[in-house]
Amino acid sequence: MSMATTTVQPVERENYLNKEYGVGSWLLTTDHKRIALLYLISITFFFFIGGFFALLIRLELLTPASDLVQPDTYNKLFTMHGQVMVFFFLIPSIPAVLGNFLVPLMIGAKDLAFPRVNLLSWYLYIIGGVMMLHCMLTGGVDTGWTFYTPFSTAFSNTKVIEAGLAIFVAGFSSILTGLNFVVTIHRMRAPGMTWSRLPLFIWAHYATSIIQILGTPVIAITLVLVVAERALHLGIFDPKLGGDPLLFQHLFWFYSHPAVYIMILPSMGVVTEIIACFARKRIFGYSFIALSSIAIAVFGFLVWAHHMFVAGISVYAALVFSLLSYAVAVPSAVKVFNWTATLYKGSIHYDAPMLYAFGFIGLFTMGGLTGLFLAALGIDVHVTDTYFVIAHFHYIMVGGALMGYLGGMHFWWPKISGKLYPEGWARLAALIVFIGFNLTFFPQFVLGYLGMPRRYADYSHMPEFQVLNVLSTAGATVLGVGYLLPMLYFLWSMRYGKPAPDNPWNAAGLEWMTSSPPTTFNFEKEPIVTWEAYNYDELDRAHKEEVKVAG
Amino acid sequence: MFNNFPLWPDRASTAAGNVDALFIFLLIVSGMMSLLIFVALTYFAARYRHRRGVLAEQIEGSIPLELTWSIIPLFVFMVIFAWGAVVYFKGRTPPRDSTEVYVVAKQWMWKLEHAEGQREINELHVPVGRDVKLIMTSQDVIHSFFVPAFRMKQDVLPGRYTVAWFRATKPGTYHLFCAEYCGTQHSGMIGSIVVQEPAQYEAWMSGGTSGPLSASGEKIFAELGCATCHRTDTQGRGPNLQGVFGKLVLLADGRSVTADENYIRESILDPGAKIVNGFKPVMPTFQGLVSEEQLNALVAYVKSLSQPIATPIKTAATGDQNNDKTEGSQVQ
Numbered sequence: 001m002s003m004a005t006t007t008v009q010p011v012e013r014e015n016y017l018n019k020e021y022g023v024g025s026w027l028l029t030t031d032h033k034r035i036a037l038l039y040l041i042s043i044t045f046f047f048f049i050g051g052f053f054a055l056l057i058r059l060e061l062l063t064p065a066s067d068l069v070q071p072d073t074y075n076k077l078f079t080m081h082g083q084v085m086v087f088f089f090l091i092p093s094i095p096a097v098l099g100n101f102l103v104p105l106m107i108g109a110k111d112l113a114f115p116r117v118n119l120l121s122w123y124l125y126i127i128g129g130v131m132m133l134h135c136m137l138t139g140g141v142d143t144g145w146t147f148y149t150p151f152s153t154a155f156s157n158t159k160v161i162e163a164g165l166a167i168f169v170a171g172f173s174s175i176l177t178g179l180n181f182v183v184t185i186h187r188m189r190a191p192g193m194t195w196s197r198l199p200l201f202i203w204a205h206y207a208t209s210i211i212q213i214l215g216t217p218v219i220a221i222t223l224v225l226v227v228a229e230r231a232l233h234l235g236i237f238d239p240k241l242g243g244d245p246l247l248f249q250h251l252f253w254f255y256s257h258p259a260v261y262i263m264i265l266p267s268m269g270v271v272t273e274i275i276a277c278f279a280r281k282r283i284f285g286y287s288f289i290a291l292s293s294i295a296i297a298v299f300g301f302l303v304w305a306h307h308m309f310v311a312g313i314s315v316y317a318a319l320v321f322s323l324l325s326y327a328v329a330v331p332s333a334v335k336v337f338n339w340t341a342t343l344y345k346g347s348i349h350y351d352a353p354m355l356y357a358f359g360f361i362g363l364f365t366m367g368g369l370t371g372l373f374l375a376a377l378g379i380d381v382h383v384t385d386t387y388f389v390i391a392h393f394h395y396i397m398v399g400g401a402l403m404g405y406l407g408g409m410h411f412w413w414p415k416i417s418g419k420l421y422p423e424g425w426a427r428l429a430a431l432i433v434f435i436g437f438n439l440t441f442f443p444q445f446v447l448g449y450l451g452m453p454r455r456y457a458d459y460s461h462m463p464e465f466q467v468l469n470v471l472s473t474a475g476a477t478v479l480g481v482g483y484l485l486p487m488l489y490f491l492w493s494m495r496y497g498k499p500a501p502d503n504p505w506n507a508a509g510l511e512w513m514t515s516s517p518p519t520t521f522n523f524e525k526e527p528i529v530t531w532e533a534y535n536y537d538e539l540d541r542a543h544k545e546e547v548k549v550a551g
Numbered sequence: 552m553f554n555n556f557p558l559w560p561d562r563a564s565t566a567a568g569n570v571d572a573l574f575i576f577l578l579i580v581s582g583m584m585s586l587l588i589f590v591a592l593t594y595f596a597a598r599y600r601h602r603r604g605v606l607a608e609q610i611e612g613s614i615p616l617e618l619t620w621s622i623i624p625l626f627v628f629m630v631i632f633a634w635g636a637v638v639y640f641k642g643r644t645p646p647r648d649s650t651e652v653y654v655v656a657k658q659w660m661w662k663l664e665h666a667e668g669q670r671e672i673n674e675l676h677v678p679v680g681r682d683v684k685l686i687m688t689s690q691d692v693i694h695s696f697f698v699p700a701f702r703m704k705q706d707v708l709p710g711r712y713t714v715a716w717f718r719a720t721k722p723g724t725y726h727l728f729c730a731e732y733c734g735t736q737h738s739g740m741i742g743s744i745v746v747q748e749p750a751q752y753e754a755w756m757s758g759g760t761s762g763p764l765s766a767s768g769e770k771i772f773a774e775l776g777c778a779t780c781h782r783t784d785t786q787g788r789g790p791n792l793q794g795v796f797g798k799l800v801l802l803a804d805g806r807s808v809t810a811d812e813n814y815i816r817e818s819i820l821d822p823g824a825k826i827v828n829g830f831k832p833v834m835p836t837f838q839g840l841v842s843e844e845q846l847n848a849l850v851a852y853v854k855s856l857s858q859p860i861a862t863p864i865k866t867a868a869t870g871d872q873n874n875d876k877t878e879g880s881q882v883q
Contacts, residue, residue, distance in 0.1 A: 072735050144732045150709060151692040155658070155734060239710025245693060246708070279599070285612035310695065311706045312713045315643050319636055326628035330621055337620040338612075340588055343595035345608040350600075358592070365588055369581035376577065376631050378638025382570050382702040385695060385730040449574070450560045451699025453730045456738035462726065464555045537609045544606070 015418065015517040030115035031520055036101035037416070038122050039092060042129060044487065046088040051483065053081035058440075058476040061469045066458035074457035075142040076158065082145025087167050088129055090401055091259060094266035095212075096125070096177055098408045099205050101416060103181055105511035105518065106199050108190025108527040113183040121176035128170030135162035144455060146256070149237035149248040153229040160230055164223040171216045174262075178212030181205050190510070192529035199509055199533050200289050204269025207293035211258045211265075211300065219255035222248065249311055253304035261300040263397050264364075265293055267404025268335055271357045274411050275339050277507040278354035279346030282534040285338040292331035299328040309380045318377055325375035332368050336361060347540075351505070352426035356407030359434045363399025367392060370445065388448025391441045399437055406433070406486060413490060414500030418517040421493045425485060433482035439475025443468040506543060508534050563721040563746060564701035569638045571702070576634070580627060642703065645716035649684035652677075653764065653847040656687065656694035656707045659736035661727065664844065666851060667756060668763045673742030675727065677719050678752035684716045686812050686850075690843050695731035698744055706731055712812045719746040768852025771845050780834070789834060790827045796857035801828040815850045 012018060016033045019025075026034060057077050060068040069077065100118065104111050112118050135141060141163040143152040152160050185206050189198075226248070228234045235241025237248040276283045283289060305313055305321040339361055348354070370392040373379050383389065406429075413421050447468045452459065459465050503512040514523050531538065562568060599607075652675065655662040663671045677683050687696060687707040696715060697704040700723075705715035729740035747755065761767065772778060780789035790800075796815070801807045803826040808814055817824050819841065822834035841849065 066738070071738065075732075075735065075737070142734075146732075148693060148732070151732070151734060155692050239708070245710075280601070280607040282609050282611070284610060285617055288612065288617050309639070310704045311693075312708055312711070315640060318639065322635060322639075323632055326625075326632050329628055330625050333624045334617065334621055336588060338617075340591050340595070341610075341616070343592065343599060345610065346595070346599045347601045347605060347607040348596060348599050358596070361592065362589070365585055369585060372581060372628065372631060373574070373577050376573060376635030376638075378570055378573055378635045378642065379577065380635075381639060381642055381704050382574075382699070384704065385697070446558060450557060451697070451726065451728065453697060453728045453738075455732040458738040461741055464557055467556045536607065540606050544604075 013515055014519060015515060016520045017418065017517050019520050028119075030111070030119055032100050032104050032112050032115065032118055033416075033518065033520075035118050035122050036097050039096040039100060039125070042122075042126060043089050043092055043097065046084050046129065047483075050081050050084035050089055051480065053077045053084065055476065055480060057081060058473040060457065061459075062473045064458070064460040064463050064466055064469075066460075069457075071457040072142060075144075075455070076140040078455055079142050079144050080136055080140055083141070083163060083167065084132065086145060086259070086263075086397075087170055088125075088132060090263040090397055091174055092125060092177070093263070093401065093405050094270060094408065095181070095205060095208055095262070096121075096173075098270065098405070098412060099181065099208075099266060100177070102412065102511055103184055103202065103205060104188065105415075105514065105522055106202055106509055107185065107188060107193050108510045108523065108529065109184060109188035110521045110523070112180045113188055114180050117176050118180055121173040121180070124176070125170055125173035128166050128168075128173065131162065131166035131169060135159045135166055138162070146252060147223070147226055147248075148252075149226065149229070149243075149245045150239070153226055154238050154240070161227050164227050168220050168223045171220045174212050175216045178209035178216075181209040182213065185209075190527050190529055193510075194529075196287070197529060197531070197533050198290075199269075200272040200283060200286065200293075201266075201269035203290040204265045204272070204293050207297040208262050208265045210294075210297050211262050215255045215258040215262075215301070218251060219259075222251040222255070225251075246308070246312060249308050250305065253307045254301070257304040257307065258297075258300045260393070260396065261296055263401040264404075265296060267360065267401045267408075268293070270404045270408035270411070271339065271360045272335075273507075273509070274353045274357040274407055275342050276534045276536065277411070277505050278349045278351060278357070279343050280349075280536045280540055281342055281346045282532070282536060283338070284341040284344070285334075286533070288334055289338050292334045295331040296328060299324065299331070303328055306375055306380070307384075309377055310384055322375055322377045322380075326372075329368065329372060329375070336365055336368070350427075352421075352423060352430055353407045353411035353505075355427055355430035356403055356410060356433075359430060359437075360400060360403040360407060362434070363395050363403055363437065367395030367399055370395065382451075383448050385454055386448035387444040387452050387454060390454050391444035391448060394441045394444075399441070403433070403437075406430075409486065409490070411505070412511070413493070414504045415511060415516050415518070417490075417494055417497070418500050419493045419497030420500050420504065421486075421497060422489050425489045429482055429485040429489075432478060432485065436475050436478030436480075436482045440472050440479050441475070443471040443475075447472075506539055508536055508539055560702075561700035561721070561723070561725060563719055563723060563725055564698075564703065565718045565720060566638075566642050567700065567702045567720075569641065569702075573631075573634050573638055577631060580631070584624075642716075645684040645714060646682045649682035649716055650677075651684050651686060651851070653844075653851070654685050654687035654696060654707065655690060655843045655847070656696070656729070656740075657690040658692065658734050659729070659740040661696075661729075661740070661742050662844070664764055664847060665756075666764050668761055668767070669756060669758070673727070674745060675742070676745045676747060676752060676755050678749045679719050679722055679746055680749070682716060682718045684714060686712050686714055686847070688712050688816075688843055688847075692733050693731050694729045694733050694740065697728040697730035698725055699728070700725035701744070704730055712816060714812070719744070722746050722748055722751075763855075764848050764851040765855035766852075768848035768850070768855070771841070771848055772852055775837070775841070777849075788831070790830060792853055792856050794857050796854045798857075800825075802826060803828050803830070812850050812854075815853050816846060819846060819849060 016031055060074055139159050141160055142158045143156050225236050229236045235243045237243040237245050303325045306325045309318050452465045500516045502516050510527055651666040653664045661673050663675050689707045689709040694707040701717045703717050705713050723746055725744045727742040727744050780787050781792050795810050798810055799807050800810050820838045823832050826832050
């Protein structure tokens with residue numbers, strides 16, 4: 001053995017990582033896999049900035065008095081935490097990293113349809129990100145991530161225009177990514193890769209792309225209008241100038257509600273892939289999961305005013321939007337039932353990605369069910385704008401979206417990096433994240449029903465809220481450790497990890513049929529697909545026979 | 552330090568019980584749903600753990616099952632929707648005979664003025680057992696009037712009135728919060744609702760006051776010269792305002808609107824917006840000439856013109872008799 005290693009230096013196969021070296025080969029690349037890594041680095045950077053703000057928020061709330069930072073600073077912290085996490089982390093997270101990497105691989109294509117547009121979208125993201133950083137470093141913004149008027153247009157003394165323009169620019173990155181995916185999925189599928197053979201990850205990204213293309217321009221226009229009113233005093237939203245502040249809320253939520261689905265749908269796609277692989281089964285109700293993604297994307301556009309039940313809209317409008325909100329809950333429930341049913345009679349493995357997927361189902365179920373409370377008009381009046389809402393959307397967007405993102409990162413890390421991550425550490429991190437998450441956010445449901453309003457720097461007149469806030473802050477520190485760990489061992493594995501085989505999970509899907517890491521053009525020759533997605537019976541039977549022969 | 556650690560908010564209004572009942576129902580329903588999912592997940596996870604040599608059994612799916620778990624949740628959701636809608640509708644429909652309190656919100660305080668003329672800041676005294684209607688507006692940004700013990704919240708907007716109501720059921724002092732982020736001291740924009748027994752409340756009410764709000768409105772009405780056009784006969788250049796409030800008004804463009812607080816407000820600040828049929832758009836705007844408080848007084852005055860018999864200052868007893876009078880049951 002030792003002789004073999006010393007005499008025959010294993011030649012590393014050429015792949016997308018080692019094909020070219022140098023900064024230029026990365027910054028001018030049109031390879032979707034390299035662009036995915038550029039995104040990975042940039043969104044991780046913003047994730048830790050947003051996380052740092054979250055940590056300061058939780059530390060401030062450890063004691064009722066406003067004693068760690070000034071109220072103005074606190075207001076900036078929650079504003080920029082929201083803006084950074086939503087626009088610079090969650091929205092690009094799965095689509096721009098895993099989607100970018102996997103969409104062409106999964107459908108058997110060489111690249112996205114428009115490789116240069118793909119690079120452009122990363123540059124737009126970076127320009128937006130730099131503008132956001134500049135805004136933060138020169139004073140920051142304090143409007144809440146929601147930019148509600150007329151506060152944002154006439155009263156705030158902070159960098160509203162800068163933040164608005166930063167998000168405006170980053171929005172185009174999102175639009176271009178969506179556009180690229182839609183065209184790629186329509187036009188670039190390998191021979192035999194029919195719509196009904198697509199992995200559900202692709203269906204989820206298709207639905208997400210539709211929202212990105214149709215929704216994002218609306219927020220872009222809305223932010224331009226905010227800038228116009230603030231800079232030029234055009235009367236659009238401010239009643240003093242003849243505008244209507246509710247118009248802003250309608251426009252803002254017309255994008256920002258569907259934006260929640262931009263964050264959660266790709267995560268659902270990831271979880272579907274993971275569950276099928278680690279249960280060694282075809283997914284239960286393929287077409288129902290596929291169509292529920294489309295249903296969520298479509299219905300998701302019709303529920304925006306459920307953010308406005310106490311804002312001053314008419315009772316009848318509220319009734320319609322409440323009803324439609326329940327309609328969008330059905331396809332989400334259908335997905336959870338199908339994932340659960342997929343486990344039935346499976347052969348379940350508990351590797352780290354599967355633990356994240358289980359965590360996702362648990363937390364998403366909690367988030368979804370508390371959504372039923374908020375959609376109920378009578379209850380919403382009491383709990384909207386309290387910590388109940390905060391807890392609810394963190395269960396969806398952090399419990400759900402981020403859990404799926406981490407699950408996906410573990411599942412495809414061997415393919416992306418060509419290295420194996422340390423399994424024991426990964427399972428531990430999944431457990432820490434799950435416990436830390438619940439400890440942070442579950443107490444906030446109780447706080448919300450008790451009536452603690454969101455965005456309060458100071459609750460010294462309500463000391464009865466302190467116990468739950470202390471619990472929440474304690475949870476946040478645990479959660480912080482849970483998020484740091486994967487970053488550390490992923491980095492560690494890039495240097496010290498064992499080389500990954502091409503298909504370490506024995507998983508179905510074209511991305512596993514090429515080398516790890518893949519070559520620049522993904523496949524040696526164009527694959528021809530003759531099988532359904534999730535053909536785990538064939539894979540396992542073949543594997544079993546191999547073992548028999550070997551034995 | 553942690554001696555005060557409640558897990559359920561005070562229940563101090565008629566609405567609170569309704570909201571809590573629905574909330575508990577939802578806790579049970581969602582508890583059952585999550586139990587179902589978690590038990591199934593745990594059972595499958597344990598029962599179908601990977602064992603050497605045992606292959607998974609491939610199952611395509613099942614349309615009957617898909618329909619079952621779409622239709623049953625949909626049905627449950629519709630029950631929740633309907634229940635929630637009923638609770639909301641009640642909470643949004645102030646009973647006709649409510650006592651009125653005008654609320655002006657500004658960064659970062661609450662100014663409250665009772666129809667009887669008492670003024671308060673960051674504190675509102677109300678009696679047990681009487682319907683109280685809040686007519687609210689903001690001087691600057693959007694605020695939100697939130698009383699957790701009443702399960703009541705309503706955003707307060709600049710440039711228009713929004714309305715909320717409650718009936719307190721339990722004496723005590725309860726939190727009043729601003730629930731819509733409004734700037735630096737948002738978390739300092741808090742106050743209290745003091746719910747008193749009727750006798751105590753009457754005692755508090757009899758404290759010094761400059762007379763009812765409508766009376767100050769009448770004074771402003773005279774000072775601004777409104778009466779020169781809005782005469783009490785049919786000869787004025789503006790419509791006669793007697794008995795207008797609450798009625799349907801026919802506009803010059805053929806539409807008709809109900810003369811509510813927002814209509815009166817708009818007609819003062821932006822008279823050209825809705826011209827009454829048969830009149831010319833000759834009224835100047837009073838935007839910037841009257842404060843929010845003066846505007847409230849004017850609105851209260853115009854309202855008082857529609858109540859030929861001055862509303863008696865109700866005692867708690869008469870308040871109770873009017874318990875269930877809502878919009879529909881009102882006979883004019």
